[in-house]
Amino acid sequence: MSPLQEAMVSLIEVFYSYSGREGDKFKLNKGELKNLLQEELTLATSKDTAMVEKILNDLDENKDGEVDFQEFVVLVAAMTVACNEFFMDCEKSCNKGKSEDHGAKKD
Amino acid sequence: MSPLQEAMVSLIEVFYSYSGREGDKFKLNKGELKNLLQEELTLATSKDTAMVEKILNDLDENKDGEVDFQEFVVLVAAMTVACNEFFMDCEKSCNKGKSEDHGAKKD
Numbered sequence: 001m002s003p004l005q006e007a008m009v010s011l012i013e014v015f016y017s018y019s020g021r022e023g024d025k026f027k028l029n030k031g032e033l034k035n036l037l038q039e040e041l042t043l044a045t046s047k048d049t050a051m052v053e054k055i056l057n058d059l060d061e062n063k064d065g066e067v068d069f070q071e072f073v074v075l076v077a078a079m080t081v082a083c084n085e086f087f088m089d090c091e092k093s094c095n096k097g098k099s100e101d102h103g104a105k106k107d
Numbered sequence: 108m109s110p111l112q113e114a115m116v117s118l119i120e121v122f123y124s125y126s127g128r129e130g131d132k133f134k135l136n137k138g139e140l141k142n143l144l145q146e147e148l149t150l151a152t153s154k155d156t157a158m159v160e161k162i163l164n165d166l167d168e169n170k171d172g173e174v175d176f177q178e179f180v181v182l183v184a185a186m187t188v189a190c191n192e193f194f195m196d197c198e199k200s201c202n203k204g205k206s207e208d209h210g211a212k213k214d
Binding site: 002003004005007008009010011012013014015018026034039040041042069070073074076077079080081083084087088 | 109110111112113114115116117118119120121122133142146147148149176177180181183184186187188190191194195
């Protein structure tokens with residue numbers, strides 16, 4: 001498998017390692033979503049029930065009270081894009097710094 | 108890093124390993140997209156220029172003739188959801204087969 005295929009399979013495996021724990025194994029209930037956020041993304045702590053509730057409501061497009069795989073991928077895509085933007089900003093400010101150093105040396 | 112974080116980082120790394128080859132390193136031009144589809148997803152062959160053109164046009168939301176990371180993630184998300192649906196169908200037909208076997212044994 002290519003690195004991209006492995007990453008895609010990994011997204012599916014991670015989802016099922018939480019959604020399969022209780023109830024409908026094709027969906028994340030609130031407890032499973034909270035575990036995933038805590039263990040995979042260090043996002044929520046046990047006190048953050050309101051935040052987990054908000055994330056669940058934001059993701060739950062079909063309003064069935066749970067997060068299916070399609071809704072989960074939206075979260076992952078949004079977070080990956082945000083990570084990438086952070087990475088791009090670092091790259092651009094690094095390059096800016098280098099060109100300023102270069103200019104200063106010439107003076 | 109957790110498996111989910113690794114998968115997200117891998118998506119970013121894969122994108123840049125192709126987008127960084129020529130021109131704007133934050134975007135995939137047609138040639139880079141074709142390489143990615145061929146090498147990562149075994150999707151396009153050298154003859155499939157029309158298909159690559161179609162995929163590029165479908166992804167290119169801002170119509171700048173290239174695919175940025177946000178547009179790329181839409182492709183990955185759609186394909187991962189399709190893979191998951193295939194996986195779910197397999198699971199369900201497997202379980203159906205098992206319950207029918209079980210029923211047959213009881214008769």
